[in-house]
Amino acid sequence: MAPDAAARPALVTVDDDAAVSRAVARDLRRRYGEQYRVVRAESGAEALDVCRELKLRGEQVAVLLADHRMPGMSGIEFLEQAMDLFPAARRVLLTAYADTDAAIDAVNVVDLDHYLLKPWDPPEEKLYPVLDAQLDAWRAAAPSAVHGPKVVGHRWSARSSQLREFLARNQVPYRWFASDSPEGVRLLEAAGVDDARLPVVVTSDGDVLVEPDDATVAARVGLEVQPAEDFYDLVVVGGGPAGLSAALYGASEGLRTALVERTATGGQAGQSSRIENYLGFPDGVSGAQLTERARRQAQRFGAEIVMTRDVCGLDVNGSARAVRFADGSTLAAHCVILANGVSYRELTGPGLGTLTGRGVFYGSALTEAPGCRDQDVYVVGGANSAGQAAMYLARDARSVTLVVRAGDLRASMSHYLVEQVEAHPRIRVRTGTEVVEAIGDEHLEQVVLRDAATGDKQTVDTGYLFVFIGAAPLTAWLDGTLDRDPRGFVRSGPDLLVDGRPPAGWPLDRPPYHLETSVPGVFAAGDVRAESAKRVASAVGEGAMAVMLVHRYLEQL
Incomplete structure (x- = not known):
């Protein structure tokens, strides 16, 4: 049984001659139709729109096959822009014999993988062996498909953090891409959105939600937002x-x-x-x-x-x-x-409010934990939630410091958890201590600790402060x-x-x-x-x- 069309990687072919375009698509489907989805276009601009749509929907493109001489946008120009969206796709140029010099030059311009001379009949001898080799090469290094919604945002953005936590806590699988990461840049380009309007959510259907609120996202990822009755x-x-x-x-x-x-x-x-x-x-x-x-x-x-x-x-x-x-x-x-x-009760003090979501987090240890690998992390609180977070973060963090206002960790934490925290080699407990200030420009860089007994202050370096205090x-x-x-x-x-x-x-x-x-x-x-x-x-x-x-x-x- 052939794979579902949406799950099959695409072969994108573009030629401004409608007859040639249909012929290329026909020959590709005959050989590769069961394993690949053949998508054809009749201009470079149309083909780029197709590529953007495929990118937003999280689909893969295995081969880009473009005619060299096309009005408005040449095949080389198309491949040069398409490779920004699908850098792993194999690039093949269709050209007439008279244009072989241009095709050879394109090897350096767009890192061309192959060029084919027209006509390619019979395809069993002139087309399929070339495509077989290109597809073998693509499969060897093919990126994994990205299913489900994709979120693109600034790494140190409070709203991006809130959105990621909203999806995670509602058990909605998603993929996160920082706006300055290669894939984040490609998604924003495909969506036609600049990085001043983030976060962006791209749904499984390829729809783009710019700076959406939780209700909009919830409705688009399958959560119920309206009661059925009055x-x-x-x-x-x-x-x-x-x-x-x-x-x-x-x-x-x-x-x-x-x-x-x-x-x-x-x-x-x-x-x-x-x-x-x-x-x-x-x-x-x-x-x-x-x-x-x-x-x-x-x-x-x-x-x-x-x-x-x-x-x-x-x-x-x-x-x-x-x-x-x-x-x-x-x-x-x-x-x-x-x-x-x-x-959770919010901490008060200089910088703690403005850096919330940008290094200061309330109850979001699970969402932010991947970024804490090999970092020095601080957790505030003395109850079970703080102890559980400290144990979880200590799996990958270089160190975890548990800051407790009370004089004894046993005052509000379960006995079994106290034993685990105190036995962990990467967790340190500072009792009788409060966090009174957060320091940083774009994101948290330091926190100021105050000894409750002496009033002495100490400034420590950290990019992550997780708060689990009080019950409001x-x-x-x-x-x-x-x-x-x-x-x-x-x-x-x-x-x-x-x-x-x-x-x-x-x-x-x-x-x-x-x-x-x-x-x-x-x-x-x-x-x-x-x-x-x-x-x-x-x-x-x-x-x-x-x-x-x-x-x-x-x-x-």
């Missing part, structure tokens, strides 16, 4: 472990369930390089693997997962609860489960709607009671259920909930428990 039994806000658990159990128990997520499923857990203390995985599991399995499982039961939706408000309309999106639209349901988790709940959009504690975490169940009685304004005769918030029918699960355990297993359990309480609430409507 009203559900249950809307889950947040796609971390608690949210995925709630969506799975809600859908599996017959509730019309939609999960809305701003960035990527998995939350902070999804960014973990390795979780070793989760029940049922004795050899550990990466956050991405756990997240992907949970996402597929929830979808298999019928839960909708809607991406790139930024929830900014909660409305109560009789028995309906509606979440309001940043674009002004709403999504209503009988019940809402808040599982939107927490974000993503609840500002609930101001005036739900009761929260002074740090912004959502109070629920017993924490709402005042002297054993429901809070003022509670409209029902019964007290709030265990995970129910100050608004009946709205529940909180996972890290966003006040006094939660801040562990993956407990978040999963709370998501399942919240669904049980949703059923209890719905029975009383």
